[in-house]
Amino acid sequence: xxxxxxxxGGLVQPGGSLRLSCAASGFTFSGHWxxxxxxxxxxxxxxxxxxxxxxxxKAYVDSxxxxxxxxxxxAKSTLYLEMNSLRAEDTAVYYCARRDASGSYAFDxxxxxxxxxVSS
Amino acid sequence: DIVMTQSPxxxxxxxxxxxxxxxxxxxxxxxxxxxxNYLAWYQQKPGQPPKLLIYWASTRKPGVPDRxxxxxxxxxxxxxxxxxxxxxxxxxxxxxxxxxPYNFGQGTKLEIK
Numbered sequence: 001x002x003x004x005x006x007x008x009g010g011l012v013q014p015g016g017s018l019r020l021s022c023a024a025s026g027f028t029f030s031g032h033w034x035x036x037x038x039x040x041x042x043x044x045x046x047x048x049x050x051x052x053x054x055x056x057x058k059a060y061v062d063s064x065x066x067x068x069x070x071x072x073x074x075a076k077s078t079l080y081l082e083m084n085s086l087r088a089e090d091t092a093v094y095y096c097a098r099r100d101a102s103g104s105y106a107f108d109x110x111x112x113x114x115x116x117x118v119s120s
Numbered sequence: 121d122i123v124m125t126q127s128p129x130x131x132x133x134x135x136x137x138x139x140x141x142x143x144x145x146x147x148x149x150x151x152x153x154x155x156x157n158y159l160a161w162y163q164q165k166p167g168q169p170p171k172l173l174i175y176w177a178s179t180r181k182p183g184v185p186d187r188x189x190x191x192x193x194x195x196x197x198x199x200x201x202x203x204x205x206x207x208x209x210x211x212x213x214x215x216x217x218x219x220x221p222y223n224f225g226q227g228t229k230l231e232i233k
Contacts, residue, residue: 035222037170045162045170045213047222059220095169105217106160106175113169 002026002109004096009114016086016118022079022096022111029077030054033099035107036070036081038092038116048094049081053101064090086118122147122216126225132233139201141228143214148194149177151218158218161190161199164227165210173212174199206232 008020022034036048049060049070058070069082079096093115097107123146133139149158157177162170172181174190177197187202201208209232214225 044211044227045164045215045224047215047220047224050220050222061221097170100175104160104175104179105158106172107162107170107215107217108172108175108181110169110171 004098004109004111006094006096006111006114009094009116011117011119012086013120014087014118017082017084018086018116020081020083020094020096020114020116022081024077024079024098027098027109029072030074032101034070034072034079035097035099036079037095037097037107037110038090039095039113040089040092043092046092050099051079083116086116088118090116091118092116121221122149122218122223124214124216124223124225126212126214126228128228129226130229130231132231133201133204134233135206136203137233139204139208139230141199141212141214141230143192143197143199143225145195145197145216147218149197149216149218150194157193157197158216159190159192159197160215160217161188162213162215162224163208163210164213170213201230204230204232 035050051070067085071080093113095113098109100108159177161174164170178190211227
């Protein structure tokens with residue numbers, strides 16, 4: 001079964017750090033670009049970051065640029081999001097999503113998400 | 121950045137009736153080199169992650185019921201549910217995947233009238 005499972009969320013104080021993981025299974029992880037998307041409570045979807053298949057190309061939404069770092073370990077089929085200098089406005093469910101490699105480029109598989117709460 | 125604007129914000133439709141959701145982008149999503157519109161539609165039910173319904177503006181993902189259809193090109197797009205079923209209650213999002221930051225529309229909440 002094709003699956004993405006996020007972990008690493010939790011409660012962190014403003015200014016703190018957290019590292020999210022996304023474990024992939026059921027497909028060739030190294031063949032897909034991957035994304036992080038977040039959703040604040042009761043709000044819409046916001047794209048956060050993406051990384052290409054070999055990890056050499058990365059992009060971020062302006063609001064996290066310089067604070068968040070995306071990475072991947074293809075040997076472990078795992079995607080990461082290192083989050084530093086966290087702010088209250090980073091509070092959200094964080095989803096990892098797979099970019100379809102068969103031609104559509106849309107986000108065809110999503111994990112269930114992990115909740116990050118930034119609060120004192 | 122490309123701004124994605126959906127309308128309406130919420131919609132109530134009777135079971136068996138047609139539901140139509142619009143999405144407008146601030147920049148054309150039609151890439152000339154492959155003549156495709158880089159526009160996707162997602163469905164999100166409460167407590168669940170988003171689910172891809174439509175890509176390339178009008179191509180239904182395998183397994184998605186054929187009552188869901190997408191249309192449009194350039195900057196104006198539409199998601200249509202031809203005959204609303206109870207299980208279609210959800211929030212629907214359009215998304216451009218033409219260029220980062222791959223913006224989503226604000227979402228349209230679809231309910232039963």
